[in-house]
Amino acid sequence: MSDVLAAELGAARGGGAPRWYRSSFWTYLGGKLLGATISFLVMLVIGFTIFNVMPSDPVAMLARQHPTDPAQKAALRHQLGLDLPVWHRFLNFVGHTLQGKLGDSWQYHQSVASLIGERLWPTVLLIGSATLISVALGLWLGIRAGWRHGSAFDRTASGVSLVLWSVPTFWLGLILLVLFTVGAGPIPSGLFPAGLMSTPGFSGSWLAHVGDTVHHLILPCLTLVLVIFAQYVTIMRSSIIDELGSPYLLTARAKGLRDDDVRRRHAVPNALLPSVTVIFLQLGTIVGGAIAVETVYSWPGLGFLTFQALQIPDLPLLEGTFIVLSASVIVMNLIADMLYRVLDPRVRQQ
Amino acid sequence: MSALTAPPRIGRARRFAGQFFRMPTAIAGVAILGVFTIAALTAPLYIHSSDLDVTQATGGQLAPPSRHYPLGTDQPGRSVLLLLIWGARASLAIGVIATLLAVVLGSAIGLLAGHYQRWLGRGLMHLTDWFIAVPSLPLAISLAAVLGQGATSITIAIAITSWTATARLIRAQTLTVEARPFIERARALGAGNVQIMVRHVLPNVAPLILVSTTLTVAGAILAETTLTFLGLGNPTEVSWGTMINEAYTGSAVSRGAWWYLLPPGIAIVVVVLGFTMTGRAIEHILDPRMATR
Secondary structure, eight states, X not given: OHHHHHHHHXXXXXXXXXXXXXXXXXXXXXXXXXXXXXXXXXXHHHHHIIIIISSSOHHXXXXXXXXXXXXXXXXXXXXXXXXXXXXXXXXXXXXXXXXXOOOBOTTTOSBHHHHHHHHHHHHHHHHHHHHHHHHHHHHHHHHHHHHTTTSHHHHHHHHHXXXXXXXXXXXXXXXXXXXXXXXXXXXXXXXXXSSSSSOTTOOOOHHHHHHHHHHHHHHHHHHHHHHHHHHHHHHHHHHHHHHHTOHHHHHHHHTTOOHHHIIIIIIHHXXXXXXXXXXXXXXXXXXXXXXHHHHHHTOSSHHHHHHHHHTTTOHHHHHHHHHHHHHHHHHHHHHHHHHHHHHOHHHHHO | OOSSSOOOSHHHHHHHHHHHTTOHHHHHHHHHHHHHHHHHHHHHHHOOHHHHOGGGOOSOTTOOOOSSSXXXXXXXXXXXXXXXXXXXXXXXXXXXXXXXXXXXXXXXXXXXHHHOTTHHHHHHHHHHHHHHHSOHHHHHHHHHHHHOSSHHHHHHHHHHHSSHHHHHHHHHHHHHHXXXXXXXXXXXXXXXXXXXXXXXXXXXXXXXXXXXXXXXXXXXXXXXXXXXXXTOSOTTSOOHHHHHHHHHHSSTTTTTOHHHXXXXXXXXXXXXXXXXXXXXXXXXXXXXXXXXX
């Protein structure tokens, strides 16, 4: 983890360019945008290789669904552009992706872009709420644990995070599902709905709809929080411990500040910086967790869509979800770089 | 330790073992791994193919734990305990093989990137960064889906998505080792690039490769169970992931059959913890500064 941060700092530091040049915000932004663009292109190369080069014969896979004779296959091959050289197909692929043309799903007979559009918001809602809650919880626990490291509180918090980190997301989801929908011991059955995002055939006011969605959101969100908050505890705890020996904390104490003030006003703001980067860098892991959670709770988002696409396997749909999920992680990393610069004056001045 | 010769290894190994077995977490981790490895390796001695065959199952459907079936039975009536022991074989094998592939790839890239610090090294580090930017589960899912169901495709998918951390770690360590005087001495005596990397740098980064391996196995086993749960595994092969998948797709969840759902998940948690605790303990000895983390 720390080497990722070191690389971030190293990248921000730049080479031996003159000072005015290095300190320019636009140069920084341009460099990061260029990096993100290259990442995006590399991701497209990976996606193209997986979905367009590796399958030996996409036409044969398509033809499994409908009986086709060789002439039709040749026509289909031409129509899909499979008779073109690889580099030409790659350029077409990049062009289509940038225009949002992701092809048609084999199982839904609908464009992949429109399917993804329908399923995007439930995922944003789930990932967004789970991230906010786990960041707040993780940072709070991490600060407390790191400040008194070695204490009973620290050992409990670290132990619980280590165990939760080792728990497979989908299994935890299933356990909560059994506990709160089927019921066990003192927990009544049907406390929470078993899946989906809203009760089918539900009618009521606007506020009742919101309440219904929240009721469906609680279990998936709780599962995701339990699995991801542990990482924030670990990161925040170790960066607080790194700050503990710093002379400025001694100064703050010498000024006569109370322990709480030393922590809140001096240690935490400094320790927060590495954590912010890591929060965004962890988004890839959260996306992975969301695929498992959405599958367990049939939450109608991109993760569940990926699972449904896997059952066929519906390659154009899988390709679409892969591109959208990866692109959003790249965008989030870019935002992290920007935020880091805003938050840390040292990066701004270098 | 003399500054001009490579540090001696045998005395270091003994001191390492002495420190290692004084840590409770290290003993617990190694004990867990030992028990699971022995159970997985000796399973064919007491589990027969008829025990795992759906058509020859003798127990009741989803029967709760009893004297004859200590962990109850699954839908076709097989013993969950025997399935659990047999499932360790597939889950551990895929996790370990995928990790070995990932660690070999990651170490090679890290070593090359640390040794050749000019364009090759920079290019390799950029490649690593780009791979880190792509979320690993969607990438693994896509790879495994295109390669087809089965253990081989899952292994390849996990290996391709988990080498980056090792590459970064080994590169950083290679840079520190290369700055030490004995490398300069070797170079002055006429050692070539390959000799320096293999004879001098590799033995000194080897302990870190070990740490990286144990921590990567933990992640690889989680990835394996996730991919098999999503239905990418071989459905006829028993593994912890397929057991949870069957509990989910079958009626185990809706009928509250905790004896079928709990054991494979607990087994995964315990094994992953075992690998993580072992890895952290080795890390702790190698770098005491990490001890507080």
